[in-house]
Amino acid sequence: MIETNFRHTDIGPIPHDWEVKRTVDLFDINAAGDLMRDNYSEVKTSCHIYPIYSNSNIDKGLYGYTSSPRYRKNSFTITGRGNLGIAEYRNTDFDAIIRLLVLSPKKGASSLFYSYYTNFAHPYEGSATSIPQLPIPNVAKGLIPVPPVGEQEAIGKALSDIDGLIDVLRKLIEKKRNIKQGAMSRLLSGSLRLPGFNKPWKTNLLSDVASYGNVPLPSDMFDAKNYVCTENMISNRGGIIPYDDYVCSYMVKSYVPYDILISNIRPYLKKIWFADCSGGVSADVLVVRSNYDIINAKFLYTILSHDKFFSYNMEGIAGTKMPRGNKRHIMNYEFIMPTDLAEQEAIAKVLTDMDSEIENLEKKLAKYEQVKQGMMKQLLTGKIRLI
Structure with missing residues (x-):
């Protein structure tokens, strides 16, 4: 070059x-x-x-x-x-x-x-x-x-090669997601038990094991760095991104680590986040707080991030243009779970490890896509020559 x-x-x-x-x-x-x-x-x-x-x-x-x-x-x-x-x-x-x-x-x-x-x-x-x-x-x-035709062909091949790597990664990520969804369905239904656990499972309502966090948060206790609203929650269980707009201090509630934050606007977007810090949320974000004596918080997150929960949530919505979930309906969500906290933790770890593997692959994919954009900028403008 x-x-x-x-x-x-x-x-x-x-x-x-x-x-x-x-x-x-x-x-x-x-x-x-x-x-x-x-x-x-x-x-x-x-x-x-x-x-x-x-x-x-x-x-x-x-x-x-x-x-x-x-x-x-x-x-x-x-x-x-x-x-x-x-x-x-x-x-x-x-x-x-x-x-x-x-x-x-x-x-x-x-x-x-x-x-x-x-x-x-x-x-x-x-x-x-x-x-x-x-x-x-x-x-x-x-x-x-x-460009000279030989250079056209060389540039096309170089970009096609990086596209091939990107395509392989995308297919691998999709495969891993499907494997995780299958494992999730079996582990959370009890049809697949992890080795070493044999205590019974029981049926619960969400209200039996968790409650809403509704504690107001003083304005000097949060800022854009730890503020969560529907706008900075990412669809399809993508977590959150930093908030870069004006933070309204009206009706802000607090959240703490291990809380589960769920957007209550347009539940079909599947916006949910497992909190790893403290901060404040807008009125349209639900704070679900686990009863740690009964349920492992990460296990509850796996329950509430499943498609089955979001489908149930949609059954209780009000409104059409901006449908909103029904808080009472949500707390009546029924699911089964191990009575053994250790089994809950083990299930959550298996699924979290799968999520981590997928997340690492997604980061690798993002780097490849960034490399491709850089190659296009250099090669298609002639700043770097393949001759």
Whole structure:
């Protein structure tokens, strides 16, 4: 890798040996039409082996499969309606539908490189209509840099390699999450017992083992660092992030370590946090405090972070636009648990260890994604050369 000199162009500074061309000079551009139903299958079969892609961002736009592809491999697509300008490289023959734009390369253009460049630089402007659209003329006239084709291919491969690592990590995280959910369901139902424990389990209401923390907190006892409200709680059991807005001291309640904080607005977002410090919460955050003589706090957190609890919570909501949980209904939540505190602690440790493993993988994934962004910034602008 070497650094290089730059020259000014209509798209900004580029290396002295790069060119600037219109997209139409490098690609044939087509807008996909209707689905060919005679050749369509919802699932892959021995006849329907070629993917069909649409404007969706889910699963890279995969819609189904066809026996008769209209586009060749080594092209790339750009979403042309709705969420505009998202590019995907296509490495097999395929079909496309519903206004998805297909760019097939001419000589001297790497589709893999330009799919990354499109997602990085967003060089095309959509039309101001009620439904955002990206017309072919807007793409055709769009100016893009043209590195030597060998460099395009090297950049595309480097970014594809890091994407491969990211994809492997994402699949591993998903697998670990599924394993954890399965273990969680079995351990919390008593269908799987840990070795060395044989004392009975019993059925309880949440109110039998915990209560709400409702102690007001003086304004000089908290600040943004330890303030929790629905806005800085993360969906899907993601915990909290630092609060960076004005803290209203009205109706602030206290929380302490080992309390369980649950957002009482839109329970389907599954916002929950196991407190590891003291602080204050807004009126829309419930503070659930365990009776430590009866239940291990971490074990109770595993109970309340399960999908079963959030589904139950939704059954008692009031309101439609901003549904709110019913505090009395929540305290009537019924579950079974070991009578042995040691077994509760052991179950909580198993599940917490699984969470820690997933969290470490997520941190690794975030680092890989950060590395990829840095690579794109350097390679796609020519600041670092792969020649």
